[in-house]
Amino acid sequence: MIIRLVTMTFEERHIKTFLQLFNQYKNQIRTQPGCIRLELVQDRDNSNVISTLSKWNTEKDLNHYRKSELFGVVWPETKKLFAQKPKAQSFEILTTLD
Numbered sequence: 406m407i408i409r410l411v412t413m414t415f416e417e418r419h420i421k422t423f424l425q426l427f428n429q430y431k432n433q434i435r436t437q438p439g440c441i442r443l444e445l446v447q448d449r450d451n452s453n454v455i456s457t458l459s460k461w462n463t464e465k466d467l468n469h470y471r472k473s474e475l476f477g478v479v480w481p482e483t484k485k486l487f488a489q490k491p492k493a494q495s496f497e498i499l500t501t502l503d
Contacts, residue, residue, distance in 0.1 A: 406441070407464050408496040412456040419486035420453060426486075427457075430479050434459075437473065439466020453488065464495070 415423055427445055435443040439462040448454035461467040470476055484491075 406498045407461040407467055408498060409459045409461065409467055409493065410456055410496070411491055411493045412454060413483070413487060413491045414451075414489040415453045415455060415486050416488045417453050420455070423455065423483065423486050426479070426482055430475065433475055434470070434479070437466070437470045437475070439463060440470065467495070 413423075431443060431445075434440065440459060441462060442458075442460035444458040446456050446458055448456075459467075461470075
């Protein structure tokens with residue numbers, strides 16, 4: 406399984422717009438083939454830093470989403486709101502205690 410963390414720093418004035426955009430598309434993202442989990446988290450000390458945390462069955466599933474029409478709509482709209490370049494990281498789950 407793959408964990409994908411995308412950390413985004415927004416212009417303060419654009420946070421509400423981003424949250425509306427995320428809420429508009431979150432169910433469509435979450436139901437992409439191979440997507441197991443989708444969370445939105447906010448830095449406790451810096452409110453304009455927001456990250457998506459998603460869990461995918463395989464890297465192929467993640468890449469399929471990243472090449473999808475949906476991603477092609479959501480990501481360009483999101484990028485317009487950034488104050489800084491985002492940071493994306495992928496992690497492979499080695500073990501879980503669930």
